[in-house]
Amino acid sequence: MSQETPQPSSGGSPHQGPELRVKPAAMTALLHEEIPLTRAMGMTVAAWDGRSVKLTAPLKLNHNHADTAFGGAISSMGIMAGYCLVHMLLEERQISNRLLIQKSSVDYLRPIDADLEAVACVPEEPVLGEFLQSLQKRRRGRLTLESRVMCQGLVAAVHSGLYVAMLY
Secondary structure, three states, rough: OOOOOOOOOOOOOOOHHHHHHHOOOHHHHHHHHOOOOOOOOOEEEEEEOOOOOEEEEOOOHEEOOOEEEEHHHHHHHHHHHHHHHHHHHHHOOOEEEEEHHHHHHHHEEOOOOOOOEEEEEOOOHHHHHHHHHHEEEEEEEEEEEEEEEEEEOEEEEEEEEEEEEOOO
């Protein structure tokens, strides 16, 4: 497994197409309002480029007794990276939905002793297409995503989550 993950840019789309609708600051505000834990963690949507999302959180708000990141904070970062990715993908397509996580697992690879970053990337087109088609036909779609929680540029944990989107 690669130890480095591509980082999204903080600006617009990687393509020379139209500007993205969803802005990182607006997504951060939404998270803080709708999911209070994200505010308590100091979690921020740092970047979104239409293909990947990056979240950050300070270690000082998410540490344990050993002055490393608390396992629950690491898990939450992984969950929220996937959540934000799906939410922002659907927002970009103007698809109103309710989004939940159905399954979640984390592999903790190394201690995190600095600020946390979590990155999730859009899946390959066949997987994304199947998800969007299911959402359109059945009003519900499931998507498994992997997020990487990073510390100083190295992968410290890998989260796998099954997200369920329901149209409304």
